[in-house]
Amino acid sequence: MRQVAVVSFAQSPSVRRETDLNEVEMLMPVVHEAVARSGLAMREIGFTVSGSSDYLAGGPFSFVSALDAVGAWPPIVESHVEMDGAFALYEAWVKLQTGEADSALVYAFGKSSLGDVAEVVTLQLDPYYVAPLWPDAVSLAALQARAFLEASGKSERDLAAVAVRSRRDARKNPMAQLAGEWSVEDVLKDPYLVAPLRRHDCPPISDGAAAIVLAADDVARRACRRPAWISGIDHRMEPHALGLRDLARSRSTAEAGERAGVGRAAVDVAELHAPFTHQELILRDALRLDDRVPVNPSGGALAANPLMVAGLIRIGEAARRVMEGDATRAVAHATSGPCLQQNLVCVLEGGR
Amino acid sequence: MANVVKSIETPLSLEYTHTAGRAPTRFLRGMAQGRILGQRCPECRKVYVPPRGSCPRCGVATDEEVEVTGKGTVTTFCIVRIPSDALSVDPPFTCAHVLLDGADIPFFALIQECPFDQVRMGMRVEAVWVPPAERKPSFESIRYFRPTGEPDVVVAREGRE
Numbered sequence: 001m002r003q004v005a006v007v008s009f010a011q012s013p014s015v016r017r018e019t020d021l022n023e024v025e026m027l028m029p030v031v032h033e034a035v036a037r038s039g040l041a042m043r044e045i046g047f048t049v050s051g052s053s054d055y056l057a058g059g060p061f062s063f064v065s066a067l068d069a070v071g072a073w074p075p076i077v078e079s080h081v082e083m084d085g086a087f088a089l090y091e092a093w094v095k096l097q098t099g100e101a102d103s104a105l106v107y108a109f110g111k112s113s114l115g116d117v118a119e120v121v122t123l124q125l126d127p128y129y130v131a132p133l134w135p136d137a138v139s140l141a142a143l144q145a146r147a148f149l150e151a152s153g154k155s156e157r158d159l160a161a162v163a164v165r166s167r168r169d170a171r172k173n174p175m176a177q178l179a180g181e182w183s184v185e186d187v188l189k190d191p192y193l194v195a196p197l198r199r200h201d202c203p204p205i206s207d208g209a210a211a212i213v214l215a216a217d218d219v220a221r222r223a224c225r226r227p228a229w230i231s232g233i234d235h236r237m238e239p240h241a242l243g244l245r246d247l248a249r250s251r252s253t254a255e256a257g258e259r260a261g262v263g264r265a266a267v268d269v270a271e272l273h274a275p276f277t278h279q280e281l282i283l284r285d286a287l288r289l290d291d292r293v294p295v296n297p298s299g300g301a302l303a304a305n306p307l308m309v310a311g312l313i314r315i316g317e318a319a320r321r322v323m324e325g326d327a328t329r330a331v332a333h334a335t336s337g338p339c340l341q342q343n344l345v346c347v348l349e350g351g352r
Numbered sequence: 353m354a355n356v357v358k359s360i361e362t363p364l365s366l367e368y369t370h371t372a373g374r375a376p377t378r379f380l381r382g383m384a385q386g387r388i389l390g391q392r393c394p395e396c397r398k399v400y401v402p403p404r405g406s407c408p409r410c411g412v413a414t415d416e417e418v419e420v421t422g423k424g425t426v427t428t429f430c431i432v433r434i435p436s437d438a439l440s441v442d443p444p445f446t447c448a449h450v451l452l453d454g455a456d457i458p459f460f461a462l463i464q465e466c467p468f469d470q471v472r473m474g475m476r477v478e479a480v481w482v483p484p485a486e487r488k489p490s491f492e493s494i495r496y497f498r499p500t501g502e503p504d505v506v507v508a509r510e511g512r513e
Contacts (some may be wrong), residue, residue, distance in 0.1 A: 020373075024404060068404060073409035128362075
């Protein structure tokens, strides 16, 4: 296996509605910043891959026009996933393992504000039996939250504590959208949105972009003083149909975590892609992170949730802590699909 | 097989509020004023009309605004003979790439006021605008292009990298 590392990360601030810049204009400075920080020239980068969704953009082939932010001349080797950028990063990691490229640019962009995002996300469901009923994302998350609360014995108070901690931690994250000091008592006074979920249990609607540069072996050592080496990465998925799996647990996360080697040594910090409060608790259990492991010090997706980007940001935030020397071993997780259907776990380590 | 369900109807629609972006907004506002605004790439110096805010070749932001005239040259064309309800003109008609004077990237345009079989590469054409009161921040502010009657220009051959 080649040693592959995150060598730079950049992101835009997450905002509720970006009405000035289009996707390319929003993405371009982020791509430039990530590439500049890597010290590599844009032309040196061997592979480019992105994550985005035409359903969010409201237009076909939006990822093709996004290439204007990169400059596809002379022609470049490029790919795209209609998923969160974290899964594009997985493809880039595989590409680097094949030896066909020594470095890769991974980026993601998403404007969740352009349409009714709860309805947009509905269209990822089974088109015959489920989508025609239009269950929105919050309602599906609420089904999962109820199953989790009943199975785990946790309470709505435990969910509120996740939200309060996220928003408090997000005060130190200039890119976060929802930050501040609330008490558990405060937020529990809110009415239910879809019981058992209240507004604070749900993510904000966000527009944003992020980019990561990966590099292999000596290219990584040249590009970064302290690369965040990917010591393990794995992606597992469960059946699409919600009735076929135990919503209160995430077996795919547990298996991805085992294969990525999460438990092989102490974890200094974890960034988990949990857009809903109960999902953080499900993921923490699945990855067997004990209570001492700080989770989502960035505020997580509860503080900034640009769809197609929030998972890649988790890897970027975890890697940043390793690159800056604040962590030796960090875990990042990204999810896709309804109610944690697919899960990717990535372990990042410094000092090799 | 009898009684097989061969199809189901699941109507769906989503509505979006598109964000044109900074550069396209300036271009579209220009359209409403009868002006054609492009942008120049700081690296390769190409002028993009309409601008998208970036140079897709160099991958850098374009921010220098360049106004071009409505006159240009046909660089290639095709004759459309397929009728469509979506089209405002009856076939056969000519669509062309028009390279506006001062721009480096041709764009797609309808050619009228000229028999379809007389359009040619190198032909000089000009924009015909809708009346000022009808102009909007839209490409439709230009109704079509028509020949200027100027002598043809020699269209540079491709392969100039």
